[in-house]
Amino acid sequence: MKRTSMTRGARALAVAATLTAALLAVPTAEAAVTVLAPGSSVAGKTIGQWSEAWWQWAFSLDAIDNPFTDGSQAAASNGQSGPVFFLAGTTGSTATRSFNVPGDKYLLVPLINLELSDLEDPTASAAHLRAMATDIIDMVDSLTGKVDGIDLAADLFLYREATPGTFSFVTAAGNAFGVIPGTANVAVGDGYYLMLAPIGLGTYTLTYGGGISTFPFATEVEATVTGVPEPAALGLLAVGLIGLAWVRLRPV
Incomplete structure (x- = not known):
C-alpha cells in the first residue's frame, strides 16, 4: 500500500509541475485584445x-530604469501597482520595446497626450492651463493604435480622455520630460488613451502613437x-498543487 501511495504522489507531483510549466510557457491562443469604450470605468475610476x-506615475520615475527611454523589462515594471498597468509613450520619437505585463491587469495605452501645470508656469490659472491643453490636443491629426497590425478601433479620435479636474504630482530628478524636480499643485491633462482589458497569457505586438503635423510632433511605439x-497567483497555484501532492504522498 505504501508503494502505491508513493507512486500516486509522484504522479501528483508530475501533474503539478506540468500545470505550472503550462501556465508559464503556453499562451492562450484564443485570447483577444479588447478595447474598453471611451469613458469607461475600471476599479471605480474613469479612464480620465x-x-x-x-x-x-510618469513623473515619479527618475533616469534609472525609465520606460520612456529604456525598453527593458525592469523599466516597464518600474513603479507599477494596482489593477491598471501603465504603458509608456515617447517624448517625441519612435521606439521599439519588448516586455511582459501581468495577464490579469488592464493596460492603459497613451496614443498622444500632454499635461500642463503650475510647476511649469506658476502664474497660470487652472482655467488657462485647461484652455491651452484643449487647444493643443485639438490639433492632433494622426493616431495609431494596432494589435498585430490590425486597428484596435475604427475611429481612434473617439478615445479622447481629459482629466476631470485638476490634480497634483511630484517630479523626480532626471524624469523623462525634463521638468525640474518639485511638486505641481495644479495640473491638467488631455489626450488620447486606450484602456485594454486584461490580455491573459499571450504575446501581442502593440503599435501606438499620434502626431500634430503643424508643430511638427509625433510619437510612436512598437x-x-x-x-x-502574476507571481502571487503562481505562488498560490504552486502551494495548492504541492499540497495536493503531499496528501497523495502520505503512506496509508
Missing part, C-alpha cells in the same frame, strides 16, 4: 481619472507585450 494616475501570470 486613470490618466491622472498615469501622469503621476511594443511586443507578453501577458504572464
Whole structure:
C-alpha cells in the first residue's frame, strides 16, 4: 500500500509541475485584445481619472530604469501597482520595446497626450492651463493604435480622455520630460488613451502613437507585450498543487 501511495504522489507531483510549466510557457491562443469604450470605468475610476494616475506615475520615475527611454523589462515594471498597468509613450520619437505585463491587469495605452501645470508656469490659472491643453490636443491629426497590425478601433479620435479636474504630482530628478524636480499643485491633462482589458497569457505586438503635423510632433511605439501570470497567483497555484501532492504522498 505504501508503494502505491508513493507512486500516486509522484504522479501528483508530475501533474503539478506540468500545470505550472503550462501556465508559464503556453499562451492562450484564443485570447483577444479588447478595447474598453471611451469613458469607461475600471476599479471605480474613469479612464480620465486613470490618466491622472498615469501622469503621476510618469513623473515619479527618475533616469534609472525609465520606460520612456529604456525598453527593458525592469523599466516597464518600474513603479507599477494596482489593477491598471501603465504603458509608456515617447517624448517625441519612435521606439521599439519588448516586455511582459501581468495577464490579469488592464493596460492603459497613451496614443498622444500632454499635461500642463503650475510647476511649469506658476502664474497660470487652472482655467488657462485647461484652455491651452484643449487647444493643443485639438490639433492632433494622426493616431495609431494596432494589435498585430490590425486597428484596435475604427475611429481612434473617439478615445479622447481629459482629466476631470485638476490634480497634483511630484517630479523626480532626471524624469523623462525634463521638468525640474518639485511638486505641481495644479495640473491638467488631455489626450488620447486606450484602456485594454486584461490580455491573459499571450504575446501581442502593440503599435501606438499620434502626431500634430503643424508643430511638427509625433510619437510612436512598437511594443511586443507578453501577458504572464502574476507571481502571487503562481505562488498560490504552486502551494495548492504541492499540497495536493503531499496528501497523495502520505503512506496509508
